[in-house]
Amino acid sequence: MLKKIIAIKNVGKFRNSACGGDTTLARYTLIVGANGFGKTTICAVLRSLKTGDVEHVIGRKTLGVTEPASIELLLGDGVVRFDDATWNNTHPDITIFDGVFVAENVHSGEVVEIDHRRNLYRVIIGDAGVTLAEENAKLASDSRAKTMEISATEQAIKSHIPANMTLTDFIDLPKLDDIDNQITTQESKLTMIRQAASIAARAVLSELVLPSLPDDFMELLAKTIDDIGQDAEQHINAHLAAHGMAADGGDWIVKGIDHITVESCPFCGQNIRGLPLIVAYRAVFGDRYKALGTTITTMKTRISQAFGDTALARLDTAAEQHKNGIEFWGRYCTFDVAPLAYPAELANAICGLSQSALSLLDSKARTPLEAITTDETFTRAIAAYSTVQAQAAALNQAIRQMNAHTNAKKAETGSADVLRAAEADLARLKATKTRHGATVTVLCDNHKLLSTKKDDIDKRKTAIRKQLDKHTNSVVKPYESRINQYLDAFNAGFSITKTKHGYPGGVASSTYQLVINDTTVDVGDGKTPGNMPSFKNTLSAGDRSTLALTFFLAHLEQDEGLANKIVVFDDPFNSQDAFRRRRTINEIMKVARQCAQVIILSHDATFLKQIWDKCPAAERVAMTIADHRKQGSKITPIDLEKACQGRTANDIDDLHTYLSNSEGQHLDIIRKMRVVLETYARTTYSANFDVNDCLGNIVRKIREGGANHPAQALYDELDQINDYTKKYHHGEDLTNITPDQIDPIELTGNTKLTLRIVNALQA
Structure with a gap:
């Protein structure tokens, strides 16, 4: 019990609260004071006394004074003092309903945030539950702290872990005493396997493929146009010879004929209708002549592609690949190299045949109406090329025999999977050596220790949370029911429903919904849009005040230590109608009869007078907080009867x-x-x-x-x-x-x- 406020100095409006007179308090203590005179300061002092948190006092140090804040209170078991920013003792058996309780546990700024939900949860579950909740919160915090330590250790270890290996596998690598020898042996084994991998991946020798003259080459040389009249051909030949155009005059005529669109010469303009020479031109140089010329040109292109520079370049590339293949396989197979040599005259034979064939086609192009016979040059080129073809056939036979040996060798070697497995084994051995090095061993041992500690914390947290859930489930529904009974008693037009708990962020919290006009409304939070029904726009100021008071009253009912508690009410009647005012008085008196002491502070003397009238005369006292201007607020006795x-x-x-x-x-x-x-x-x-x-x-x-x-x-x-x-x-x-x-x-x-x-x- 708080017997006396001996002195509050330099805290808030109190320069020195002492003012003479008998200021002994009683079981029923009523203090009247205008807003801003010191009621909130008294609550802050008592809250600091309850918790030992000196910030409640230090933050309210009187401004403009140099003297330190000091407090002296007389409790039932002696004097407690606040000096040098510390209490010499605390008194936990104090419960306070004031603006701080509302702002911490119910709402602030007309909204309900996560901190309100967490704090209200503690109000709901009572002291027994709070002990479990605090243990759960501490274990959750410890677990998060250990997680951060483990993460930091993991980051340090990860720089030593090879690719494709997990952290757990790395830490669990067993120590090997002969690790260096095992690494050396595995490296030698890997070298051999890598050679085998090269053999398995290497292609066999490719056969030599030579180009051939088109099958219709000789036929084209001999081709003529059979139905051209003898006299027309002789007439044209004589005309071309007379003008020195025997060699390529035919092409010139072919182009010119296409320009005769009227019966006059495109060159001199004379009438050419019925001229024998023009008739001969049209007979000889018609569509079939043109088609034959096109065929000759196409044949030249085909031979150039098959035997020209591009073909020779491909052969050079093939020859180089062939040479490299022989060199590679010679390291792993025994064979005779001589039969595998490319023909020495291969390039010359190809060039000779190409040139002689194109020469014959040029002749054919000059005189397409004549059959062209092969000459000596072409005959020699064919003979030389036939020799090379025979040599190529022998070469290909040798290549096929060689490839049989190389395929057998490839079959003897391992697969790519074997190589990957060997590389993985070597990487694991090297990782083992790193894992058990001095520096990394310390990191891994620390990681194991931290993980073990975290596992232990999590196990204890799970067990505590199980107990907390059981306790919470046993009190939530009765608490909700009691709140609604209080709300009904206060004639409130709403109730609460779906009260439950959870662990957002690892910390226990509570949630509930409002029921207004049989409609469920989420309480929302600061982010809830203004056009959505929520706590802030469905409850009046009086409703919010009533709800906060009912939370407090229901909490007191569950307090098994209430008989030893000092219960403080600071302006409990706020924005209420006359009915709720009377109901508040009745509920305060119920609490007062069950607790060790009740202290009620209010700016409304008549409200306190109504409580005064219900208190036993021998156990009541009334005080006032008076403003003594420069001397600050003073606590003095007041005759409440006369004042009201x-x-x-x-x-x-x-x-x-x-x-x-x-x-x-x-x-x-x-x-x-x-x-x-x-x-x-x-x-x-x-x-x-x-x-x-x-x-x-x-x-x-x-x-x-x-x-x-x-x-x-x-x-x-x-x-x-x-x-x-x-x-x-x-x-x-x-x-x-x-x-x-x-x-x-x-x-x-x-x-x-x-x-x-x-x-x-x-x-």
Whole structure:
């Protein structure tokens, strides 16, 4: 139990919270304070005391002061202190419902994010489940950390692993004592296999293929055009001879005939109709003559292709390949090289036959109407070529015999699979040597150790998660049911459904859906489009506040240690209607009767008064957080009964109304300012003022008390309000015929000052 806030110094608005008077707390402690005066700071102090997390305090150190933050609290088992940015002790038995609880566990900025889901999960599963969840989260974190360490080690090892070998296979390679000898032996074996592979891949010798004259060559030389008249041919020959064109005049005539389109000479223009010579031309140099010329030209092309330079180049290439083949196979086979030699006169014979054949075709082309007989040159060329053909036949016979030997040798050698297997064996041996080298051994041993540790962590994580799942499944549905009972009790127009858990990112979290008008709505997240129903656009501010409170209340119900807990509520009534306000009070009282102590902070004194009335008189106390200007906020006792007397509460409401929308009579507002301030001073400083002291007497007593008077910090402001209001409070001077004009701006400023003095000005 928190017995007393002895002092909070230099934290938030508290320069020094101590202010005299009896500030002993009770089992039912109610603290009233305007927004911005220090309620949230008190929650932060208690949260830091609960967890030992000093950031809750350090982050709220009073700005503009050099003195360090310090806190002194009296608990049931003694004094705890915060000095030098540390607590001398902690008190875990504290549970707080405030804006931090809502922002961490339910929503922030009207949306539900993954962190809310994770934190709400911890709220749902209770302390027993949280222990398992924390162990699961720690093991998941440890597993990820080990994975990162393993990955770093794997990267270092991979640079030593040969291609086509996995990391696991590399690490598992057994150590071989005679590894160097095994590598040498395998390298020798591989050399032999590679030679065998060359034999298997090498082609056998190719036979020599010689070109032959076309079968219709001799027939073409002897071909004539039989039905040409004797007289026409003689007439043309005589004409060509007379003009010295006997050799190639025929071609000239063939071309010219095609240009005779009218019955006149294309050269001289004379009439040529019926001339005997023209008739002879047309008889001799017709289509068959042209066809014969084409055949001769085609034959020349065929012979040039078969026996010309291109053919000789192919033979040269074949001869070089033949020579290389003999040289290669000579390393592995025994054979007589002489029969395998290409004919020595091969090229000459081909050239001779080609030239003589083309010469005969040239003659035929000059006199296509005459049969051409072979000459001596052609006869000798044929004889020489026949000799070469015979030699080629003998060569091919020798090649076939040779290839029989080489094919047998190829069959004796291994396949490509054998080569690949041998290469793989050598690579494995070399990898084994690398694997068991000093540097890599350390890496592999570390990898094994890390993997073993990770496996152990994962096994424990699996076991813990199994327990956590079992526990979660046992509490989720009852928790959801209890939440919905609370929502119904608060008259909320919605419920939740499909509450379940998962492990996104390895950390346990919860999810749920809303049910509104019998329609299921996903809560969504910050990325949910605004045109989609979700948490942020289907629940009002009051609904969200109610849901957060029900989560907290349901959590308390599951807390087996609630009887020993200090439960803190900071402004639990927020954006609620009158029904929910009363329901909130009832639920707080249920909690208060079950816990060790309840502390309720609120800016609404009348709300606290309703709770006060339900608390046992001997176990309740009310405090206020008052703003003492430069001295900061102070925690002092307050007479809640008097502070919430009907007329004063109504007067404060009227001041608020005027400040908000200028409603109310100006003179009435001025008079109510005095009433509110008098009531506040007499209830807040009851030991220093009489129950009948008016504002003027209160100001006088503070002035006479000097710096030691507890209300000294309020003197200047109270004096200002007193001067402003006293002329309207007393009877008027009838001799003064000029009525006072009330300045609305001045009235507004003094109204605001009055509300701030009594801690009723909304932040």
